[in-house]
Amino acid sequence: MLFKLSLKNIRKSFKDYAIYFFTLILGVAIFYVFNAIESQTVLLNVTATTRDIITLMTNMLSGVSVFVSLILGFLIIYASRFLIKRRNKEFGIYLTLGMSKRKISTILFIETLFIGIISLFVGIFIGAILSQVMSLLVANMFEADMTKFTFIFSKSACIKTLLYFSIMYLIVMIFNVINISRCKLIDLINHSKKTEKVKLKNPILCIIIFIIAIIMLVYAYYKVTIDVESLSTPDKIFIPIILGCISTFLIFWSLSGLILKIVKSIKGLYYRGLNSFILKQISSKINTTVVSMTIICLMLFVTICVLSSSLSIKNSMSANLEELAPVDIALTKTRNITAEKAQEYGYNTAYIEDSFLPITDSLSKLDFDVSKYLKDMVTVHYYVDEALTVEKTLGSYYEETKKTLPFLTYNMPEEIVTVSEYNEVAKLYGNETFTLDEDEYIIIADYDSMIEVRNEALKRNTPITLLGKTYYPKYSECQNGFIAISSNHINAGIIIVPDSAVDDSLLERESLIANYKASDDTGRKNIEEVIINLANHPYISSTNLEASTKLSIYESSVGLGAMVTFIGLYLGIIFLISSAAILALKELSESTDNIDRYKMLRKLGVEERMLNKALFMQIFIFFIFPLILAIIHSIFGIEFCKFILETFGDKEMTKSITMTAIFLVVIYGGYFLITYYSSKNIIRNR
Amino acid sequence: MYMNILKIDKIEKYYGNKSSLTKAIDNISFSVDKGEFVAIMGASGSGKTTLLNSISTIDKVTSGHIYVEGEDITKLKGNELNAFRRDKLGFIFQDFNLLDTLTAYENIALSLSIKNVNYKEIDERIKKVAEELSIKHVLKKYPYQMSGGERQRVAAARAIITNPSIILADEPTGALDSKSSKMLLEKFNYLNQELDATILMVTHDAFTASYASRVIFIKDGKIFNEIIRGNDTRKAFFDKIIDVVTLLGGDLNDAL
Numbered sequence: 001m002l003f004k005l006s007l008k009n010i011r012k013s014f015k016d017y018a019i020y021f022f023t024l025i026l027g028v029a030i031f032y033v034f035n036a037i038e039s040q041t042v043l044l045n046v047t048a049t050t051r052d053i054i055t056l057m058t059n060m061l062s063g064v065s066v067f068v069s070l071i072l073g074f075l076i077i078y079a080s081r082f083l084i085k086r087r088n089k090e091f092g093i094y095l096t097l098g099m100s101k102r103k104i105s106t107i108l109f110i111e112t113l114f115i116g117i118i119s120l121f122v123g124i125f126i127g128a129i130l131s132q133v134m135s136l137l138v139a140n141m142f143e144a145d146m147t148k149f150t151f152i153f154s155k156s157a158c159i160k161t162l163l164y165f166s167i168m169y170l171i172v173m174i175f176n177v178i179n180i181s182r183c184k185l186i187d188l189i190n191h192s193k194k195t196e197k198v199k200l201k202n203p204i205l206c207i208i209i210f211i212i213a214i215i216m217l218v219y220a221y222y223k224v225t226i227d228v229e230s231l232s233t234p235d236k237i238f239i240p241i242i243l244g245c246i247s248t249f250l251i252f253w254s255l256s257g258l259i260l261k262i263v264k265s266i267k268g269l270y271y272r273g274l275n276s277f278i279l280k281q282i283s284s285k286i287n288t289t290v291v292s293m294t295i296i297c298l299m300l301f302v303t304i305c306v307l308s309s310s311l312s313i314k315n316s317m318s319a320n321l322e323e324l325a326p327v328d329i330a331l332t333k334t335r336n337i338t339a340e341k342a343q344e345y346g347y348n349t350a351y352i353e354d355s356f357l358p359i360t361d362s363l364s365k366l367d368f369d370v371s372k373y374l375k376d377m378v379t380v381h382y383y384v385d386e387a388l389t390v391e392k393t394l395g396s397y398y399e400e401t402k403k404t405l406p407f408l409t410y411n412m413p414e415e416i417v418t419v420s421e422y423n424e425v426a427k428l429y430g431n432e433t434f435t436l437d438e439d440e441y442i443i444i445a446d447y448d449s450m451i452e453v454r455n456e457a458l459k460r461n462t463p464i465t466l467l468g469k470t471y472y473p474k475y476s477e478c479q480n481g482f483i484a485i486s487s488n489h490i491n492a493g494i495i496i497v498p499d500s501a502v503d504d505s506l507l508e509r510e511s512l513i514a515n516y517k518a519s520d521d522t523g524r525k526n527i528e529e530v531i532i533n534l535a536n537h538p539y540i541s542s543t544n545l546e547a548s549t550k551l552s553i554y555e556s557s558v559g560l561g562a563m564v565t566f567i568g569l570y571l572g573i574i575f576l577i578s579s580a581a582i583l584a585l586k587e588l589s590e591s592t593d594n595i596d597r598y599k600m601l602r603k604l605g606v607e608e609r610m611l612n613k614a615l616f617m618q619i620f621i622f623f624i625f626p627l628i629l630a631i632i633h634s635i636f637g638i639e640f641c642k643f644i645l646e647t648f649g650d651k652e653m654t655k656s657i658t659m660t661a662i663f664l665v666v667i668y669g670g671y672f673l674i675t676y677y678s679s680k681n682i683i684r685n686r
Numbered sequence: 687m688y689m690n691i692l693k694i695d696k697i698e699k700y701y702g703n704k705s706s707l708t709k710a711i712d713n714i715s716f717s718v719d720k721g722e723f724v725a726i727m728g729a730s731g732s733g734k735t736t737l738l739n740s741i742s743t744i745d746k747v748t749s750g751h752i753y754v755e756g757e758d759i760t761k762l763k764g765n766e767l768n769a770f771r772r773d774k775l776g777f778i779f780q781d782f783n784l785l786d787t788l789t790a791y792e793n794i795a796l797s798l799s800i801k802n803v804n805y806k807e808i809d810e811r812i813k814k815v816a817e818e819l820s821i822k823h824v825l826k827k828y829p830y831q832m833s834g835g836e837r838q839r840v841a842a843a844r845a846i847i848t849n850p851s852i853i854l855a856d857e858p859t860g861a862l863d864s865k866s867s868k869m870l871l872e873k874f875n876y877l878n879q880e881l882d883a884t885i886l887m888v889t890h891d892a893f894t895a896s897y898a899s900r901v902i903f904i905k906d907g908k909i910f911n912e913i914i915r916g917n918d919t920r921k922a923f924f925d926k927i928i929d930v931v932t933l934l935g936g937d938l939n940d941a942l
Contacts, residue, residue, distance in 0.1 A: 271798075274800065277796060284787045603742070607765050
């Protein structure tokens, strides 16, 4: 009997449940897709490095999944509470008929069970299809060939999805039972009779609050963009964030009253068609939903920022590589390890002996034929004077910097390179070369934040002392350049001095930069294999030689980019779904209350077209309001993201913002349309 | 100008299917002239609300025709129905049916603004009608801040302001106390006599019906009797109505 009743209820209220179902299915599908990535990529033809990164990524994604399941869990509980509220009258009837609360709980239990089973089944089905598209995306991200297409169904992802969602549904069931056991019959029956009280806010207060909110917001925006340098420590960022949250709340609070006031004063507009009705509908609701509007707006803001910056990381990383890794390989080793150091780190004799050999000698001990594999070789020696630290090169500016940037390591010794060796590298890289007088030095850097600090010191003509001789800056600014190959702009500063300024006593490291002696990709890959295989040579334990190759930098940076992108996508989509679903559910539950109002308007003779337009406007404004504010926030938020991500170089975000816009339009717009059509259905049928 | 504002021609309304057929309205014909105030009386289930719903095009008749100012409204479809209600009818309901989110003024204005009347004229007309129905003091209030009688007069103002061909009132005093009822009905008389408004009112209350110029009694979907006030006083007319009600018998008695 109860079973039959539950089934009938689901069938009957299928339209009401549309949003709920849609959200559940979407949630299940996305959960499956992101957890199935590992299985999807098993057949991809990728290198070992990339494979490692994919494994790391799937591990991180499964960690994120726990967080995602928390969000989805809250969303489902929220949604089911809405649905129960809508059915208060029905439960009231059951109770008056003498049905026990336990039986009603059983009905709800069976319903949740059915909805759960159906949504899981459909969701995994859709997820399985979507994840095939996902494998294409993964292949594209990691630049692997998808030579043959095979349909893969991930059993582990499926089981994981089933497990996580079963737990969520179980919690929903418990919540439902608690809800039912707590409610009183009189409230259930009288639920629909509550009349809405329209509280009008004091317009002057609204204006004052609005202005205060705008000022707070502008200040927060200013802080994260123009004055971004002042956010030197992580805790300072909280001030603009908190200000942003509060002002968002206040704007929604005051705006509802303000807009009503303004439009009302334009009598010709207010008393045209159903305008007065639409406006009152919206403002009466905004009054009661300021908090949720704020949360939705902030969630949308986070979504937009996360999506657009994570999508751009991959692009910018690939773009940087050509510039920042212009040669195939850079071999580095620490030179001339002193006895004290050896003792401190416990190096053995062979290791110390090796450190006194140039790189080429170590390579021949590794049976690596330099002349056979490498060309365009340039050797660079790095010198270090323990006395010449960052603190010293900043000179008089140090005291000020220490206050604004307390986290910088000031006691680190600076790296020094002679001008002739640097010019060799610069020539090979196609960078600018320099000449120096006997008492001049230059700083080469490409890490923007550090450049700013150093430029100030250079402007003050800060002298440095090396082996008893004093040098002055040739330029009042850092010069652009780098030596080590990498995927990002991370050269915080290398001091270039005349050749005579240093001697072997200061030698710290040696670097050998070269290209592979090969004419095509296959040739380069073969040499790369030889390099990788050096790790198996017996002599490798006796040397501290390290190799960083263009190919490995490329793979790991592409991997890092892809990882950030996937996690960003995952979280972004879940956030987007959550906020859209909350809005949609709220709007739908309002529509039920609105049935009578629309019925009445129809009796007054309002045309269907006009009614639909009113409904559309009402829902549209409700959806667009938080979105507009979120977009305004995002303009500044993305600006800030760019600042944080500047080490990743590329600041071109048009493509990723376009992608974000597409996601927004499809998901948010989809929810809007479903809400509109469901609401239309609700006000038409009954 | 048609003398018959409303002409009802042999209408029938059936509910249910072939196996169990209910005749809510069984062959009813009558007409209402311009400036008449007609009350339709009947017990619960006699078909009087179905009749009103049919006239207001909220419900469709099974057979027969209803003419409003010569136009057969049973032939109207879709938006024509909405336009008809908007332009020709004024509604007053038992439970007022005011929009709770709008003030009295805005509620009244709505029935004009959906006809695209400009604001200046809306304002003038509301001021005039508010004067006539003594609701000037509540115009800025929301429905929940008003008494039942005030609400119903606001609803009456909303119904009359569009100058409809006919005002349909469904148990207008049903949710009012006797004092408010009396005041409302006096306003109905005022609208009827001074402004020449045509009113068709459904009620089961003899006192309410006694304000009309003609009362039609309905029983089991058929017209049972019809009495005209003529030159009688309201009190005398009330006694006449009571006589018919007694004759009707049944549960209408307990409506007294």
